[in-house]
Amino acid sequence: MITRIAAHRDLPRSLEQGSEGPETPIQVVLRVRPMSAAELRRGQQSVLHCSGTRTLQVSPPGGGPEVAFRFGAVLDAARTQEDVFRACGVRRLGELALRGFSCTVFTFGQTGSGKTYTLTGPPPQGEGVPVPPSLAGIMQRTFAWLLDRVQHLGAPVTLRASYLEIYNEQVRDLLSLGSPRPLPVRWNKTQGFYVERLRVVEFRSLEALMELLQIGLSRRRSSAHTLNQASSRSHALLTLYISHQTAQQMPPVDPGAPPVGGKLCFVDLAGSEKVAATGSRGELMLEANSINRSLLALGHCISLLLDPQRKQSHIPFRDSKLTKLLADSLGGRGVTLMVACVSPSAQCLPETLSTLRYASRAQRVTTRPQAPKSAVAKQPQRLETEMLQLQEENRRLQFQLDQMDSKGKKRTSCRIAKTWPGMSSASWPSRSMH
Numbered sequence: 001m002i003t004r005i006a007a008h009r010d011l012p013r014s015l016e017q018g019s020e021g022p023e024t025p026i027q028v029v030l031r032v033r034p035m036s037a038a039e040l041r042r043g044q045q046s047v048l049h050c051s052g053t054r055t056l057q058v059s060p061p062g063g064g065p066e067v068a069f070r071f072g073a074v075l076d077a078a079r080t081q082e083d084v085f086r087a088c089g090v091r092r093l094g095e096l097a098l099r100g101f102s103c104t105v106f107t108f109g110q111t112g113s114g115k116t117y118t119l120t121g122p123p124p125q126g127e128g129v130p131v132p133p134s135l136a137g138i139m140q141r142t143f144a145w146l147l148d149r150v151q152h153l154g155a156p157v158t159l160r161a162s163y164l165e166i167y168n169e170q171v172r173d174l175l176s177l178g179s180p181r182p183l184p185v186r187w188n189k190t191q192g193f194y195v196e197r198l199r200v201v202e203f204r205s206l207e208a209l210m211e212l213l214q215i216g217l218s219r220r221r222s223s224a225h226t227l228n229q230a231s232s233r234s235h236a237l238l239t240l241y242i243s244h245q246t247a248q249q250m251p252p253v254d255p256g257a258p259p260v261g262g263k264l265c266f267v268d269l270a271g272s273e274k275v276a277a278t279g280s281r282g283e284l285m286l287e288a289n290s291i292n293r294s295l296l297a298l299g300h301c302i303s304l305l306l307d308p309q310r311k312q313s314h315i316p317f318r319d320s321k322l323t324k325l326l327a328d329s330l331g332g333r334g335v336t337l338m339v340a341c342v343s344p345s346a347q348c349l350p351e352t353l354s355t356l357r358y359a360s361r362a363q364r365v366t367t368r369p370q371a372p373k374s375a376v377a378k379q380p381q382r383l384e385t386e387m388l389q390l391q392e393e394n395r396r397l398q399f400q401l402d403q404m405d406s407k408g409k410k411r412t413s414c415r416i417a418k419t420w421p422g423m424s425s426a427s428w429p430s431r432s433m434h
């Protein structure tokens, strides 16, 4: 059985307390992928063992001392995509985004550790060969949940999406109408850093959103190297913007800036790589250097955020496009979840330890979540708090029911499959826990 992380469970109530929210740590979930066929062929040993639901034990080959790391949740190689989605508590983030908060889910780990698989599932195995719904990633599952949730909200909501990649330190619009041109990153007081002239597309159905995802995935740069046949060569950010039509929205301060309102951003970071291990040469090596540099800048910001002497204004977010665009998620007013991905193989141990240390540091970083001052945020607080508490209670009961009642999973699959045509209820992932 796995536990859901306490991910922001008490946030709604605590966020009601003031104009600026309480300090909230970045939540970290760790996912260990299964051994790959190549690793098994080479007879590589697994050096990672999950102990309980929150601790990962690392046993170095040759009998060195064991090291343990503790995270919000630790998911071993047997966990399904649905287990991961549930354990991450992404629905909770979705609820906060619906209330105007800015929420981010980002994956982190070395190349080939399963970041893209976790967010969007595996690539299709061939032209016209659909990926089984049971392998859909966190993003597709969140999309299905969000569209269903909005449909039952009873209040008109406008949903929009943007999708960009940072490739060799240039921002490219993955949804641009023509061929993508580099876009500038700007800053203003209300929105912080944002990408100017980024195409933001309104969508009204799950199918339309899935199409935008497919367009972006097909345009994102990827290449093959020794450790991954389909390695992402860029950081990709898909953002969902949620605005309540009844609320009096603040117009964007700068023309060309993204809409104001709730946000849910999914960030698939490119993986750190040792070029000696991946065999990258030429263009691949330039890409790898750019990826490593931006991840280093991110790690530097995380380390400085942990220094209590350091004032927020001194964090060098301006050092890379990635840190600019993640500034609010890491040190600002956002609510953030990091999914750290690792390989169990002994050969990857140095990179795995580096990911584990990076993730351990990240979970000590805190933000101060705050919804923008819109009419939504000014609605009568008591009623809204009560409604959220009831919804949370409802979800908790539903979760318990799912575990107790084996029929529950069939019922739920049917409901979700209806919102995602092309997915039969039989093929929709099981919701049972292991």
Ligand SMILES: Nc1ncnc2c1ncn2[C@@H]1O[C@H](COP(=O)(O)OP(=O)(O)OP(=O)(O)O)[C@@H](O)[C@H]1O
Pocket (backbone or CB within 6 Å): 032, 033, 034, 036, 109, 110, 111, 112, 113, 114, 115, 116, 117, 118, 122, 123, 228, 230, 231, 232, 233, 269, 270, 271, 272, 341
């Ligand atoms: N949990 C998993 N179960 C089964 N296969 C997985 C899992 N995680 C990853 N894989 C497989 O491992 C390979 C590498 O995964 P993926 O491309 O997601 O890695 P990545 O961390 O995004 O790499 P990169 O940083 O190079 O883009 C893929 O073939 C993927 O299908």
